[in-house]
Amino acid sequence: MASSEAAVTSQPAGADSATRAADLCALLEDYLEPRQVQTVYKAYQFGAAAHEGQRRLSGEPYITHPLAVARTLAEMGMDAESLCAAILHDVIEDTPTAQAEIAEAFGSDVAQLVDGVSKLTQINFRSKAEAQAENFRKMVLAMSQDIRVILIKLADRLHNMRTIFVMPPSKRGRIARETLEIYAPIAQRLGINSVRVELEDLGFAALYPMRYRVLKERIRRQRGSQREMLDTIRDSLAESLTQAGIEARIIGREKHLWSIYQKMRSKQAGFEDIFDVYGFRIVVADVDTCYRVLGHCHGLYKPLPGRMKDYIAIPKINGYQSLHTTLLGPRRIQAEVQIRTAEMDRVAEAGIAAHWLYKDAGMASSAAQTRAREWVHGLMEMQESAGNSIEFIENVKIDLRPDEVYVFTPNGDIMELPKGATVVDFAYAVHSDIGDACIAANIDHRLAPLRTPLETGQTVEIITARVARPNPAWLDFTVTAKARAAIRHSLKRLQGAEAEELGRRLVAQALSALDLSLDEMSSAQIDHLLETLGVERLAEVFEQVGLGQRMPWLVARRLSGAADGTAELEQTDTSGALSIRGNEGAVVTFARCCRPIPGDPIVGFASAGRGVVIHHQSCNNIREYRNHPEKWLDVQWDAIAEGDYPVAISIEVMNNRGVLASVAAVISDLDSNIDGVEIEEKEGMIATMRLVLSVRSRVHLARIMRRLRGLSAVLRIHRRRG
Ligand code: MN
Numbered sequence: 225m226a227s228s229e230a231a232v233t234s235q236p237a238g239a240d241s242a243t244r245a246a247d248l249c250a251l252l253e254d255y256l257e258p259r260q261v262q263t264v265y266k267a268y269q270f271g272a273a274a275h276e277g278q279r280r281l282s283g284e285p286y287i288t289h290p291l292a293v294a295r296t297l298a299e300m301g302m303d304a305e306s307l308c309a310a311i312l313h314d315v316i317e318d319t320p321t322a323q324a325e326i327a328e329a330f331g332s333d334v335a336q337l338v339d340g341v342s343k344l345t346q347i348n349f350r351s352k353a354e355a356q357a358e359n360f361r362k363m364v365l366a367m368s369q370d371i372r373v374i375l376i377k378l379a380d381r382l383h384n385m386r387t388i389f390v391m392p393p394s395k396r397g398r399i400a401r402e403t404l405e406i407y408a409p410i411a412q413r414l415g416i417n418s419v420r421v422e423l424e425d426l427g428f429a430a431l432y433p434m435r436y437r438v439l440k441e442r443i444r445r446q447r448g449s450q451r452e453m454l455d456t457i458r459d460s461l462a463e464s465l466t467q468a469g470i471e472a473r474i475i476g477r478e479k480h481l482w483s484i485y486q487k488m489r490s491k492q493a494g495f496e497d498i499f500d501v502y503g504f505r506i507v508v509a510d511v512d513t514c515y516r517v518l519g520h521c522h523g524l525y526k527p528l529p530g531r532m533k534d535y536i537a538i539p540k541i542n543g544y545q546s547l548h549t550t551l552l553g554p555r556r557i558q559a560e561v562q563i564r565t566a567e568m569d570r571v572a573e574a575g576i577a578a579h580w581l582y583k584d585a586g587m588a589s590s591a592a593q594t595r596a597r598e599w600v601h602g603l604m605e606m607q608e609s610a611g612n613s614i615e616f617i618e619n620v621k622i623d624l625r626p627d628e629v630y631v632f633t634p635n636g637d638i639m640e641l642p643k644g645a646t647v648v649d650f651a652y653a654v655h656s657d658i659g660d661a662c663i664a665a666n667i668d669h670r671l672a673p674l675r676t677p678l679e680t681g682q683t684v685e686i687i688t689a690r691v692a693r694p695n696p697a698w699l700d701f702t703v704t705a706k707a708r709a710a711i712r713h714s715l716k717r718l719q720g721a722e723a724e725e726l727g728r729r730l731v732a733q734a735l736s737a738l739d740l741s742l743d744e745m746s747s748a749q750i751d752h753l754l755e756t757l758g759v760e761r762l763a764e765v766f767e768q769v770g771l772g773q774r775m776p777w778l779v780a781r782r783l784s785g786a787a788d789g790t791a792e793l794e795q796t797d798t799s800g801a802l803s804i805r806g807n808e809g810a811v812v813t814f815a816r817c818c819r820p821i822p823g824d825p826i827v828g829f830a831s832a833g834r835g836v837v838i839h840h841q842s843c844n845n846i847r848e849y850r851n852h853p854e855k856w857l858d859v860q861w862d863a864i865a866e867g868d869y870p871v872a873i874s875i876e877v878m879n880n881r882g883v884l885a886s887v888a889a890v891i892s893d894l895d896s897n898i899d900g901v902e903i904e905e906k907e908g909m910i911a912t913m914r915l916v917l918s919v920r921s922r923v924h925l926a927r928i929m930r931r932l933r934g935l936s937a938v939l940r941i942h943r944r945r946g
Pocket of ligand 1: 289
């Protein structure tokens with residue numbers, strides 16, 4: 225190319241860019257016509273002249289940037305028009321060169337592409353959110369006219385991210401966040417995996433530099449220690465495939481940092497808990513071989529249950545196809561294996577850009593391109609129905625991020641939660657006071673329990689109650705860090721307060737057995753007590769009693785002045801019994817062996833660290849307390865005991881189909897829930913169902929059992945205890 229010399233002499237710094245342009249053309253010669261390569265080179269000369277004298281923040285001549293953008297597109301195998309437009313993409317915006325000039329020199333298609341890319345970045349906005357939203361709206365509009373606009377824009381962003389370190393740190397965050405929130409998801413949606421992965425890791429490094437560095441170092445070290453085992457897995461896979469006469473390419477791979485980080489965040493897990501960091505890709509000739517290779521993999525190593533995915537039969541929405549499985553290797557090492565054909569591999573990396581040229585040559589467009597066009601079409605419809613840009617972008621984010629759910633408050637505010645988030649997560653996302661007091665929710669005007677996972681688009685209204693408290697069981701199903709931290713915090717705070725309240729009641733009860741009351745105690749008596757116990761405040765004494773660390777009768781005796789407290793227990797009458805309301809929180813627990821419910825005769829035991837444990841009076845486990853009468857507490861149900869209590873029942877049934885359904889229908893009809901089911905088949909037609917139900921009282925349980933007995937399939941039914 226003789227003309228390149230002109231560039232060298234006209235500008236000293238151009239030497240480097242001329243070399244880059246020549247390198248680009250060499251790459252293009254592999255798949256474009258010589259005439260097309262020449263046009264691209266002409267675009268370079270045009271662009272270099274237009275940007276003459278301009279420099280990037282890094283100090284390099286400006287033209288190096290559009291050249292780099294074009295190179296990314298060349299690596300994807302894009303057509304000559306896209307490459308010309310990529311080289312000229314900043315010409316209209318940054319220089320006086322008009323669109324008409326470009327049209328004249330390179331044709332109207334290239335001019336329109338350049339115009340489309342320029343328009344994406346050209347407006348002044350009042351707020352950042354608005355700017356971002358409007359930007360995106362324009363992106364969709366441009367895409368709908370020619371989807372190549374977005375490919376150029378993605379390559380543009382990729383190069384800007386690669387060189388983001390020259391930006392002042394204050395600007396990096398915004399750009400990185402926009403990259404992670406909008407550009408990477410679009411690349412994913414279009415199936416351009418190579419670009420998506422790089423955008424995500426660059427965005428991660430720019431947004432959270434420390435976390436990025438630490439994680440990278442962890443992986444580097446772990447990789448070293450696991451290499452041997454990974455090599456073993458790889459070698460045995462290779463050998464097994466060779467023996468079977470299967471030709472395959474096995475490529476070692478590693479999850480990229482951003483996806484590991486996301487996984488750690490969504491699972492609230494440490495790095496050690498993320499097992500499938502390493503894996504292999506096996507590329508073979510045809511679909512049939514993919515399934516055979518899968519069989520060989522599972523023959524060599526145990527597959528992890530539930531992890532096998534057939535994206536060949538059911539491709540992902542962006543056109544991605546592959547078989548996935550996770551193998552359990554030596555020393556519990558997990559390796560995710562992807563199996564696909566060379567063709568699928570190409571689509572997995574280049575997505576919509578794969579086969580761009582075939583389409584040009586008049587062949588049917590690829591499945592990925594068809595899907596992308598459908599997607600953009602859907603976006604256009606959304607954009608027409610949305611009231612404004614911000615609303616539109618919220619809708620689009622929903623569409624772009626399948627790992628998140630977006631739900632609405634009754635006021636129409638949108639809340640973004642990770643997938644799997646439940647009613648409790650939502651409640652705490654609204655406010656921690658709402659979380660602490662939540663008891664249920666109306667989801668789209670239907671009542672739903674706290675553990676219900678939310679789905680995008682639902683409107684969620686939290687129902688609160690003044691007496692409600694956070695429950696330790698919530699930690700089993702909440703997924704957001706905010707909710708989990710708030711629950712733990714409240715539980716700790718409540719346990720102290722509840723223990724104190726319970727302790728006060730226990731001491732008062734013990735005093736009343738001595739015909740005394742707390743109010744009668746003089747400050748001298750109280751001081752004396754604190755001194756003998758070596759405790760600072762009376763509240764602390766109560767808390768210790770409530771937690772079962774001190775015996776209430778002993779405290780009562782010390783208070784009353786009875787010297788040693790070793791005297792035997794006074795007989796207490798039932799009127800002095802501690803009444804249980806069921807809302808005491810963590811300091812009163814109901815024994816799981818006998819599951820007492822309101823109405824049952826009960827007995828309580830003080831247990832160090834656990835407060836009071838309530839058992840059924842006929843429970844077998846209370847025998848061991850016979851020799852510890854000082855631990856017995858006189859308890860009775862309060863007349864207004866509240867809440868649901870688990871109770872276990874056993875039902876013998878004729879084992880016909882649908883019997884569980886009819887049992888369940890009765891239970892829910894009577895306003896109870898099934899918390900657990902076990903079914904044991906006996907010989908022949910009879911089965912035993914063991915259920916755990918939640919009931920309010922003995923009366924409630926009796927009604928349920930009566931109705932169940934009435935079912936024709938039910939032979940026998942009884943409550944299980946102890
Ligand atoms: Mn640019």
